[in-house]
Amino acid sequence: MRRYLEGSHAVAEIVRLCKAQVISAYPITPQTHIVESLAQMVADGELNAEFINVESEHSAASVVQGASATGVRTYTATTSQGLLYMIEVLYSIAGLRLPVVLTCANRAVSSPINIWNDHQDSVTVRDAGWLQFYAENNQEACDLHLMAYRLAEDHNIMLPVMVCMDGYILTHAYEVVDLPEQSQVDKFLPDFKPIHCLNPDEPVSMGVLMGPESYIETRYAIHQTMMDALNVIPGIADEFEQVFGRKVHCLIEKYRLEDATQVFVAMGSMVGTVKEIVDGLREDGQKVGLLKVIAHRPFPKRIVYEALKNAREIAVLEKAISLGEEGPLLSDVKSAFCGQGNQPKISGFVLGLGGRDITKKSILEVHDALSGSQVDVKFIDLKI
Amino acid sequence: MKEIRIHARAGQGAITTAALLGTAAFRGGKFALAFPHFGAERMGAPMNAFVRLSDRVIRLRSQVYEPDYLIVLDPSLMRGFDVFEGFQPGGVAIINHHEKVQCPKPIQNVKVFTVPGNDIATEVLGRPIGNTTILGAFAAATNEFGLESLQQAILERFSGEVAKKNAEAARRGYEYLMQYCK
Numbered sequence: 303m304r305r306y307l308e309g310s311h312a313v314a315e316i317v318r319l320c321k322a323q324v325i326s327a328y329p330i331t332p333q334t335h336i337v338e339s340l341a342q343m344v345a346d347g348e349l350n351a352e353f354i355n356v357e358s359e360h361s362a363a364s365v366v367q368g369a370s371a372t373g374v375r376t377y378t379a380t381t382s383q384g385l386l387y388m389i390e391v392l393y394s395i396a397g398l399r400l401p402v403v404l405t406c407a408n409r410a411v412s413s414p415i416n417i418w419n420d421h422q423d424s425v426t427v428r429d430a431g432w433l434q435f436y437a438e439n440n441q442e443a444c445d446l447h448l449m450a451y452r453l454a455e456d457h458n459i460m461l462p463v464m465v466c467m468d469g470y471i472l473t474h475a476y477e478v479v480d481l482p483e484q485s486q487v488d489k490f491l492p493d494f495k496p497i498h499c500l501n502p503d504e505p506v507s508m509g510v511l512m513g514p515e516s517y518i519e520t521r522y523a524i525h526q527t528m529m530d531a532l533n534v535i536p537g538i539a540d541e542f543e544q545v546f547g548r549k550v551h552c553l554i555e556k557y558r559l560e561d562a563t564q565v566f567v568a569m570g571s572m573v574g575t576v577k578e579i580v581d582g583l584r585e586d587g588q589k590v591g592l593l594k595v596i597a598h599r600p601f602p603k604r605i606v607y608e609a610l611k612n613a614r615e616i617a618v619l620e621k622a623i624s625l626g627e628e629g630p631l632l633s634d635v636k637s638a639f640c641g642q643g644n645q646p647k648i649s650g651f652v653l654g655l656g657g658r659d660i661t662k663k664s665i666l667e668v669h670d671a672l673s674g675s676q677v678d679v680k681f682i683d684l685k686i
Numbered sequence: 687m688k689e690i691r692i693h694a695r696a697g698q699g700a701i702t703t704a705a706l707l708g709t710a711a712f713r714g715g716k717f718a719l720a721f722p723h724f725g726a727e728r729m730g731a732p733m734n735a736f737v738r739l740s741d742r743v744i745r746l747r748s749q750v751y752e753p754d755y756l757i758v759l760d761p762s763l764m765r766g767f768d769v770f771e772g773f774q775p776g777g778v779a780i781i782n783h784h785e786k787v788q789c790p791k792p793i794q795n796v797k798v799f800t801v802p803g804n805d806i807a808t809e810v811l812g813r814p815i816g817n818t819t820i821l822g823a824f825a826a827a828t829n830e831f832g833l834e835s836l837q838q839a840i841l842e843r844f845s846g847e848v849a850k851k852n853a854e855a856a857r858r859g860y861e862y863l864m865q866y867c868k
Contacts, residue, residue: 471721475720476721659748
């Protein structure tokens with residue numbers, strides 16, 4: 303049903319439809335509305351789940367880790383400092399192969415204190431062993447949560463999934479979202495069937511000591527699964543389309559790339575603004591396109607290369623930076639061309655940090671700079 | 687696409703106003719994107735909320751800098767603060783007026799309507815919260831959605847007496863603009 307509602311509320315509705323059984327979170331803006339809504343649903347008896355209040359994000363992550371290990375469907379949400387406070391547990395959840403789903407309402411990281419949007423929080427934890435997807439709008443945020451549970455609990459994957467949606471820009475935006483029926487969700491997402499779980503009747507140990515003789519194999523296994531997920535995702539996306547009657551992009555989305563010689567690459571909500579610019583430049587007869595990256599981990603390197611191989615100038619736009627190097631997405635895109643015959647000019651642009659508004663002018667500034675010499679890091683909209 | 691900028695002070699319900707406006711437009715068959723410029727504000731600090739209305743999916747996510755429509759929920763913001771910045775020719779502004787604040791001077795090529803939203807709200811709701819009255823006036827002045835769509839949005843958002851009274855306040859705002867301003 304098409305409804306007009308706030309992004310946070312829409313995500314809470316999807317988590318309800320996914321029948322999460324244990325939810326634990328510590329409120330932190332801009333994620334708060336999601337878990338507030340879920341707490342209300344549990345209190346009102348609309349969602350048969352246990353909502354566990356905790357004193358910190360470290361505990362929230364630990365609660366969903368423990369709950370997931372007992373074989374139930376779990377959910378948590380956080381952002382920024384909260385996500386960073388979860389980090390050691392995030393690695394542990396992935397190592398235990400637990401299908402936890404987490405929403406990161408993307409926000410900048412302190413200091414200075416800043417509660418506004420960028421991608422530095424989730425990009426910082428990209429190596430933790432979680433699949434990571436970035437949403438362009440609230441419909442996509444909802445759809446990616448449905449995909450997240452399905453993928454996480456797939457016996458060929460069994461890894462946690464983080465759905466990243468821009469704080470405020472998406473979480474606090476009211477727009478039309480097509481919410482599915484319960485019967486559709488039930489069809490797409492059957493009950494979670496764990497492979498192993500904690501059960502007093504059949505005791506097992508999880509998270510045991512694994513020394514030099516076996517630890518590296520666990521990393522190998524997670525990495526292999528990540529690579530396999532790239533092949534599993536398209537099939538599940540097809541099923542999604544059959545059940546919900548709507549296409550879901552999960553790895554990348556190509557926008558007017560066919561004959562494009564200049565291509566923007568971006569993740570998250572800024573993609574919408576870039577699409578507007580691409581249309582405008584196309585009207586002026588310029589061969590411009592956009593590659594939206596949705597899966598940051600696993601990074602669909604081969605698919606990214608195929609999509610970009612005919613471009614001559616590529617602008618990677620990001621709301622994060624590896625300080626002292628360059629934007630992390632830029633490094634990934636460059637590596638897709640490593641060892642290939644064609645070497646387009648690939649430049650990196652950092653913008654929108656700490657909530658600095660990304661306007662049409664910001665994207666045009668990137669476009670103007672793109673025809674100049676190659677740059678690894680150019681800050682856009684800088685006031686100095 | 688039409689772009690709307692709402693000026694208010696934190697705590698005056700600018701976000702609810704934006705959401706109601708978006709819902710009314712959605713009820714009327716349009717696409718709408720409503721969002722706040724959220725801040726770590728204390729109560730009373732100047733703040734904005736934004737709405738875009740269109741017949742097709744809205745992709746642009748930046749804030750609104752060149753509004754077609756303006757809503758000023760707190761006229762005291764017009765002291766030393768240019769609410770008309772970037773206002774587009776042909777635009778329509780609805781100002782929640784009260785006597786203690788001087789009305790803005792007429793501006794060329796735009797329509798500025800002043801509506802005693804808080805006074806009407808005091809009569810109807812018993813409290814000087816003029817948001818729904820101002821939205822009624824907005825509907826009448828811009829024709830972006832009908833009064834009925836707005837009242838539906840209000841009934842969806844609130845419940846019981848509060849919903850009914852706010853729907854009535856919206857009607858009063860609508861009629862005020864129809865009778866006195868046009």
